[in-house]
Amino acid sequence: MKKIRFGLSPCPNDTFMFYGLLKAGIGSHKYSFYPVISDIEDLNRHALEGRLDITKVSIHVCALVLKDYALLRSGAALGRGCGPLIVTRKEFVDRPLEELTIAVPGRHTTAALLLGLYNKKAFERAIEMPFHQIMPAIKKGKLQAGVIIHEGRFVYHLFGLQKIEDLGQWWEDRTGLPLPLGGIIGRRDLGHECLLEVEEMIRESILLARRWPSGLEGFIRAHAQEMDPSVIRKHIDTYVNEYSLELGPEGTKAIKRLFEEAALEGIIPETPKEVFLH
Template identity: 40%
Template structure:
């Protein structure tokens, strides 16, 4: 079975067991390691592997062809994207007319940013530039852009670049809605045996938790030069109960995010019931 997920520690931790043939009855995986912007684009075009990790924000474009798998993704509390600047400014009005780098136009991070900016930034944010997430902090530091929207382990390392956090969009979302933050989703072609894929991913998550040291070499091999401690912090933050099962709170969070975004015209309107089918 063909699958694409990122080289980030949460994904390699979750899929280690299945990728290494440790899940009984599961087919062998042919893994493509891809940035979330690439998988968002592939899924929107109906291209790429049969199973992929994409942004929850990209779901409205793909749900006719792909089913949302209710496990394996990234959703939680205290794990949202950050808006960073070089200057120590806290006022959102700073972003009026400014250049902001984002990791993907269809990323959940960018969707949260748009919802937040619509509330908080007077006038319009200036130019939006899509940039691989590992390039954003150096670009802010070097003055190539005015602000950056960052995800993943950047929340642990932005201080090393001398950057300032203007806002934590996860905190804003949780305070505004009381719900967890939907970040990354696992999807599979509807023509596949979705229930079996769900079972195998859930067993891979269980194996990872029961054998936390087993995946360390695999995780660090793909961890883009981050330290073991940062990789562990990354896993602890993004792999949680919602990774094993979205549950009712998880689905409510996704429905709230995408329902609000559709009302604002940020994503196409779609049948929310497809999220559970």
């Protein structure tokens, strides 16, 4: 039986999608999946160091590791109405963004890449901070603005913050395409057959989760950082969709467009040529 180190974040969309692989025995006749559950920027670093066999990463970092990894066509976080938000306190709403002290949830996150496309000067001045610390830091006056991800889009108003820009909507308005946020990459040295099999197993896992089997809710809540149940459901409904089952032509086009724009701005070294399995 082949052992696979499988990286995922503790966010509800990931624990929802991959429950079947990790807890319900999908693929267990051939593979043994060892979960590495960590913050997305930690997973990004693991991928840059080549430490995981298959892992969730930000689409941003995917572009940097394609010599050793390929992007799978299932398990992605991609869609409409799901992008990072730039938020601040009321007194800074009308200030130029590049003049504010702004945080991103990791230099290699897609949120940081989008900030670079939206406002290069703000991106160059941005500091890194774990995503769950950004909103409290703005509220306490330690920061003036931040790019928030995950469930932050549902709860930022609870911190008394206001939205400067929805970077997902900004992307959609400019391109007409859904926004690629994260994806599943697999080491090319696992072999073409293995990666295609895991790609299909992820689809099976998502379809299983949609039936909400016994044990799924407990698994999600165990990693959801005391998140309110209604926020958990909003999170899953927002980030798990048909693109998670299959990127399809539109999803593929969106990822390639994001890479092209990032390369033109110098955020990634070049536009990757071999992104997916062939």
